Amino acid sequence: MQFVKVKGDKVSVAVAWRGTGKPTALHIHQGAKGTNGGIKVDFAGLIGKEKGKVNGTSRGNGTSKGRSLTGTVTVKDRALLNALKTDPSSFYANLHTAEFPGGAVRGRLHKITVAEFDFRDALGNFQASVIKGKQIYECKPAEGGGYAFAQRDVSAVLGGRIAHSFVAPNSGTPQWIARDGSAVTGAVISKTPNGERNIPELDLKATQSGKHRGLLADTAEILRLNTVGGVAPAGSCTAGAIVGVPYQADYVFING
Incomplete structure (x- = not known):
């Protein structure tokens, strides 16, 4: 299960996983349902990977504990930030592991309409x-x-x-x-x-x-x-x- 929040030029993620190994990479891709799309937001720096920049994404700060990870990265692409907020269903998240380098878990983003919660409690959903x-x-x-x-x-x-x-x-x-x-x-x-x-x-x-x-x-x-x-x-x-x-x-x- 994963939640994403966009505020200003910050993109935050909270993700929990089970039944798979520790992530080696975590990205947000843009692409129609059933198709593969390019990486738009790279959360690699949150799980100890090399610092990377994809479409203006820079290493952020976060924590990984057990089978969950939370953190925030900076994204400078204003058009991308706006698209994430207005058309989230055109994006999907992909979690990669050593066993499944092409992606172990993939899920399309969906907009939360009425619920309001502190993002620090996102994994309580x-x-x-x-x-x-x-x-x-x-x-x-x-x-x-x-x-x-x-x-x-x-x-x-x-x-x-x-x-x-x-x-x-x-x-x-x-x-x-x-x-x-x-x-x-x-x-x-x-x-x-x-x-x-x-x-x-x-x-x-x-x-x-x-x-x-x-x-x-x-x-x-x-x-x-x-x-x-x-x-x-x-x-x-x-x-x-x-x-x-x-x-x-x-x-x-x-x-x-």
């Missing part, structure tokens, strides 16, 4: 992936006549045994409930298509609906990313029929 989940659809009257499948609910278990569903079937309001009783509901801020066979990625504003202490008690925003599957069946259907379509996704819970 967390990600939970779908362990088992279905998007649930019901055959209902369609605009223009006939019947088609429309969203009725979702039923999923995320990492950490977070339960994910709608507040009530057909309510359109998603909720996430942790084992400790903390819970949030979500309201969609934006949708981003992720291919015809995958449900869209989402940015949602979170509202507290459970206990005031616990895993989700400080959540202010939720990102649904890296979606796979879950698309409603196409074509006509029999009124009242209900189907569950398996899906996968990563949810990022961001504190306010």
Whole structure:
């Protein structure tokens, strides 16, 4: 998991990793989804590599501890700084290791819309992936006549045994409930298509609906990313029929 902040000519990074070796390099690249792009911000100096300059990036200061790293570099390219703030989805981060010199972990940047947190606490935010989940659809009257499948609910278990569903079937309001009783509901801020066979990625504003202490008690925003599957069946259907379509996704819970 990685967070990036741009303020003035400073670009800060906070990254945590698991299941891979210690990074040998960490970069931000610019490129369309599914393509490789050139290095635009080089964080190599934060992990003890030789001082490098890429597009005006200079060695900064930071700390590496265990399986996490935080730090800041200076970037002099004003156009690049502006693009990082206004169009983050055109960039991706790439973490390299000795075993995977071409990149061990790669992830596209996404804008955080409503949540506000001290960047020093960035790694207190967390990600939970779908362990088992279905998007649930019901055959209902369609605009223009006939019947088609429309969203009725979702039923999923995320990492950490977070339960994910709608507040009530057909309510359109998603909720996430942790084992400790903390819970949030979500309201969609934006949708981003992720291919015809995958449900869209989402940015949602979170509202507290459970206990005031616990895993989700400080959540202010939720990102649904890296979606796979879950698309409603196409074509006509029999009124009242209900189907569950398996899906996968990563949810990022961001504190306010």
